[in-house]
Each structure stands twice: as C-alpha cells, then as structure tokens.
Amino acid sequence: MSAHRSVSPAIRLVRDFLLGRHPNGQLRFPDEISTRSPPPPNLPPGPACKLSDNYYYTRDARREVDHPKLLFDGTVPMKKIEAGEGAKGKPKLPEPGMRYLP
Numbered sequence: 001m002s003a004h005r006s007v008s009p010a011i012r013l014v015r016d017f018l019l020g021r022h023p024n025g026q027l028r029f030p031d032e033i034s035t036r037s038p039p040p041p042n043l044p045p046g047p048a049c050k051l052s053d054n055y056y057y058t059r060d061a062r063r064e065v066d067h068p069k070l071l072f073d074g075t076v077p078m079k080k081i082e083a084g085e086g087a088k089g090k091p092k093l094p095e096p097g098m099r100y101l102p
Helices: 009-019 055-059
Strands: none
Touching: none
C-alpha cells in the first residue's frame, strides 16, 4: 500500500516549529484500524457446555424465587394489650421554661 497522505518534510519542519509540538494526524486509514465485526473468540469448552450435570442448575436464581411471605393477615382479630402497672400514675408536672407549641 502507498504511504499515507502527509505534507513535505520542509513544511512539516516549519509546522512543527510554529506549533511547538508534533501534531497527531486525525486521518484514519483502513490498515490502521480494526474491523467493525471481529470474529467471535475461540474459547475452550467449559462446564456450561454440557446439557446434563451442569452446575449452573444449582445456582440458578430463577429457581430460588418463591411467593412472598405473609407478614400481616387482616382476617385474624388482633389481641388487645392490657396496660401494665407503670401506665397508671400521676400526670407529669410542667417544668419551667419555654414550651414548643406546634
């Protein structure tokens, strides 16, 4: 293949001196880039290639899914909780200072 497009060496020296660096050409050529569809990788067979005795069956999360657990059932009547000894007593006396009234 022929050389890629570029400027002459004299113009390149002047351009590099004026820019203060070597510019990076943004032109792309077919021999410098990879193809859009590379071939699929050739991997060695693993434990998931067999149809039976496959260990993936034991760790498949779809088989772990179950119905939701019932935490509260509204059909069963609830028990009333009786007040203990500490609930009965004198009301608390007000304390001096500013009070918060919402």
